[in-house]
Amino acid sequence: MKIAIMAGDGIGPEVVGQALKVLRLVAPQAETEEAPVGQAGIDARGKPLPDETLALARRVDAILFGSVGVADEASIPRERRPGTGLLQLREALTLYANFRPAFMFPELIGASTLKPEVVDGLDLVILRELNGDVYFGKPRGFETNEKGERVGFNTMRYSESEVERIAHAAFRAARKRRRKVCSVDKANVLETMQLWREVMTRVGREYPDVELSHLFIDAASMSLMRNPKQFDVIVTGNMFGDILSDAAAMLTGSIGMLPSASLGVDRKGLYEPVHGSAPDIAGQDVANPLAAILSLAMMLRESFELEDKARQVENAVRTVLAQGYRTGDIYQPGTRRVGTTEMGDAVVQAL
Amino acid sequence: MKIAIMAGDGIGPEVVGQALKVLRLVAPQAETEEAPVGQAGIDARGKPLPDETLALARRVDAILFGSVGVADEASIPRERRPGTGLLQLREALTLYANFRPAFMFPELIGASTLKPEVVDGLDLVILRELNGDVYFGKPRGFETNEKGERVGFNTMRYSESEVERIAHAAFRAARKRRRKVCSVDKANVLETMQLWREVMTRVGREYPDVELSHLFIDAASMSLMRNPKQFDVIVTGNMFGDILSDAAAMLTGSIGMLPSASLGVDRKGLYEPVHGSAPDIAGQDVANPLAAILSLAMMLRESFELEDKARQVENAVRTVLAQGYRTGDIYQPGTRRVGTTEMGDAVVQAL
Numbered sequence: 001m002k003i004a005i006m007a008g009d010g011i012g013p014e015v016v017g018q019a020l021k022v023l024r025l026v027a028p029q030a031e032t033e034e035a036p037v038g039q040a041g042i043d044a045r046g047k048p049l050p051d052e053t054l055a056l057a058r059r060v061d062a063i064l065f066g067s068v069g070v071a072d073e074a075s076i077p078r079e080r081r082p083g084t085g086l087l088q089l090r091e092a093l094t095l096y097a098n099f100r101p102a103f104m105f106p107e108l109i110g111a112s113t114l115k116p117e118v119v120d121g122l123d124l125v126i127l128r129e130l131n132g133d134v135y136f137g138k139p140r141g142f143e144t145n146e147k148g149e150r151v152g153f154n155t156m157r158y159s160e161s162e163v164e165r166i167a168h169a170a171f172r173a174a175r176k177r178r179r180k181v182c183s184v185d186k187a188n189v190l191e192t193m194q195l196w197r198e199v200m201t202r203v204g205r206e207y208p209d210v211e212l213s214h215l216f217i218d219a220a221s222m223s224l225m226r227n228p229k230q231f232d233v234i235v236t237g238n239m240f241g242d243i244l245s246d247a248a249a250m251l252t253g254s255i256g257m258l259p260s261a262s263l264g265v266d267r268k269g270l271y272e273p274v275h276g277s278a279p280d281i282a283g284q285d286v287a288n289p290l291a292a293i294l295s296l297a298m299m300l301r302e303s304f305e306l307e308d309k310a311r312q313v314e315n316a317v318r319t320v321l322a323q324g325y326r327t328g329d330i331y332q333p334g335t336r337r338v339g340t341t342e343m344g345d346a347v348v349q350a351l
Numbered sequence: 352m353k354i355a356i357m358a359g360d361g362i363g364p365e366v367v368g369q370a371l372k373v374l375r376l377v378a379p380q381a382e383t384e385e386a387p388v389g390q391a392g393i394d395a396r397g398k399p400l401p402d403e404t405l406a407l408a409r410r411v412d413a414i415l416f417g418s419v420g421v422a423d424e425a426s427i428p429r430e431r432r433p434g435t436g437l438l439q440l441r442e443a444l445t446l447y448a449n450f451r452p453a454f455m456f457p458e459l460i461g462a463s464t465l466k467p468e469v470v471d472g473l474d475l476v477i478l479r480e481l482n483g484d485v486y487f488g489k490p491r492g493f494e495t496n497e498k499g500e501r502v503g504f505n506t507m508r509y510s511e512s513e514v515e516r517i518a519h520a521a522f523r524a525a526r527k528r529r530r531k532v533c534s535v536d537k538a539n540v541l542e543t544m545q546l547w548r549e550v551m552t553r554v555g556r557e558y559p560d561v562e563l564s565h566l567f568i569d570a571a572s573m574s575l576m577r578n579p580k581q582f583d584v585i586v587t588g589n590m591f592g593d594i595l596s597d598a599a600a601m602l603t604g605s606i607g608m609l610p611s612a613s614l615g616v617d618r619k620g621l622y623e624p625v626h627g628s629a630p631d632i633a634g635q636d637v638a639n640p641l642a643a644i645l646s647l648a649m650m651l652r653e654s655f656e657l658e659d660k661a662r663q664v665e666n667a668v669r670t671v672l673a674q675g676y677r678t679g680d681i682y683q684p685g686t687r688r689v690g691t692t693e694m695g696d697a698v699v700q701a702l
């Protein structure tokens with residue numbers, strides 16, 4: 001069990017620190033090695049994904065990732081943006097399947113801005129394609145048009161095999177769940193998405209036991225708010241997945257609770273909380289470490305096939321919630337407000 | 352006052368029919384002429400935007416539009432899709448500024464899936480750029496890659512002047528409201544959106560009395576659900592606007608209530624309900640005509656500068672809601688369930 005620890009920026013180091021305490025307890029045999037990424041990579045080696053960090057990523061079985069990002073990131077040149085480090089890692093390791101579960105903890109239902117009956121029992125997964133689309137398509141850049149003004153451009157692009165592999169990932173995931181896949185595209189307007197829908201439909205025939213439906217992205221963003229419990233697995237492209245997965249996370253009202261896994265062709269994966277680097281609260285011991293701890297649980301399950309250990313960690317998280325422990329983001333009157341470290345300790349205790 | 356009536360498909364003709372009754376009453380001098388569009392255009396003349404329909408659109412001062420669309424539209428070749436007719440109209444008339452207000456009717460607050468305190472008093476406008484982006488960018492289409500597989504591709508593209516004109520539209524709109532503009536992009540990943548942000552920032556300096564903020568699209572889709580009342584004018588590109596505006600509409604719980612305006616360089620505009628063609632309930636006299644009627648009010652205000660008439664229509668809509676009239680989509684126990692025609696009649700009565 002070789003694990004790279006890439007804590008990154010902002011609250012990343014704090015929350016990953018708590019997940020590491022849990023790892024030491026449930027899998028003391030794991031070998032870990034730390035490496036800088038994001039702004040931490042720039043500070044240490046001048047690049048958001050230093051060569052040594054990438055080399056380590058290639059060597060290990062799994063990566064526990066914190067978060068990358070600084071304020072006003074868009075004004076920094078692209079090759080020096082912390083987020084670029086994460087994009088390069090996804091591409092270099094061919095981590096094409098990004099699983100972002102959105103589920104409701106019964107204790108936290110009050111934290112949602114949606115009515116309890118709409119989100120009670122919510123349990124869906126957004127499967128976001130992570131290696132293609134307008135994120136990586138070429139050509140891209142700036143040019144000057146015939147009027148002499150600047151133009152910015154990017155290319156949205158998917159090939160058949162790129163859609164096929166994410167389709168198979170979606171149907172396989174649905175088989176372990178409620179056997180429903182909803183593919184989200186904009187096939188009525190975009191050729192890229194027309195190909196997406198064709199391939200999804202074709203691959204879907206190989207999984208007759210899984211129900212496949214299609215929604216346009218605009219309708220999907222409405223349905224997610226209107227009736228989210230109808231969904232099981234939602235599969236979509238990189239750009240739409242970025243948007244839909246954050247919306248889905250927000251349904252639960254507790255983005256500080258949600259883990260994610262980015263998987264490739266083998267069992268190697270990158271595991272990270274859905275939340276960002278939150279520079280405004282970094283270093284104050286107030287961030288919620290449960291998303292990082294639940295990301296570790298996903299790692300134990302997906303990369304190491306340690307289903308029992310994964311369950312133990314997930315149950316420990318449920319236990320501390322039942323015991324009333326809450327970080328500030330999920331605090332409600334009548335519960336016990338704790339900091340990052342105390343929350344991590346409570347999970348260790350529950351284990 | 353020359354107005355083209357393009358009722359389109361599905362429930363379009365029914366709801367537009369009610370708006371026409373209102374028009375006859377408040378502006379009997381208006382000259383109207385009908386023309387087929389969408390599937391109706393294909394049925395009548397073999398094209399979603401027949402030449403005669405486009406010629407009429409060029410001649411008139413304003414277009415009252417119903418809705419276009421059929422089931423399984425994505426499987427039809429693009430040039431024969433009903434939605435293509437609408438896209439062609441937007442492009443041919445340079446209707447680049449799509450205003451989609453999302454506001455809460457106090458009587459309908461129960462219809463939202465969000466908690467009342469989150470959406471009570473909600474009043475925002477999504478301003479969606481409507482002539483550029485990946486919707487219209489070239490090159491686009493299908494090609495074969497080096498592995499011999501098919502690839503679908505589209506081009507996301509914005510020029511400085513395209514962003515400038517929508518930026519000015521946003522700041523001008525904000526001056527008539529609460530003087531806040533939030534520009535939504537993905538400048539951390541896409542060059543197109545980096546240009547967008549640069550130009551927004553530059554144009555913003557000409558409006559020092561308007562507060563400008565920026566959000567990435569993923570954060571915006573979260574904030575819209577978390578704290579929608581913070582927003583006044585949200586300005587964004589064609590693709591992100593398609594998604595965000597439907598999400599914003601859904602916040603109100605009553606998409607059957609919301610109007611929109613697509614404006615160009617002069618006062619000519621296209622006015623349409625935000626809802627789609629809803630083929631499943633077409634022809635049954637159950638659709639909600641209030642969005643079409645409120646779209647007419649927007650037309651009176653924007654294309655004809657008849658602010659008083661616009662207010663009268665809007666007040667009549669408020670009156671019928673206060674009187675308890677409800678179509679099926681907004682029905683709640685204790686109110687009076689009516690059909691499309693009866694709702695239209697009630698508005699006429701209130702006027």
Ligand SMILES: CC(C)[C@H](C(=O)O)[C@@H](O)C(=O)O
Nearest residue numbers: 083084086087242539540569
């Ligand atoms: C940091 C950024 C590049 C990234 C993305 O857009 O993919 C983030 O928003 C995410 O969703 O992981």
Ligand SMILES: CC(C)[C@H](C(=O)O)[C@@H](O)C(=O)O
Nearest residue numbers: 188189218434435437438593
């Ligand atoms: C019908 C379709 C082409 C259209 C769009 O995507 O713009 C619709 O969804 C809209 O938002 O008006």
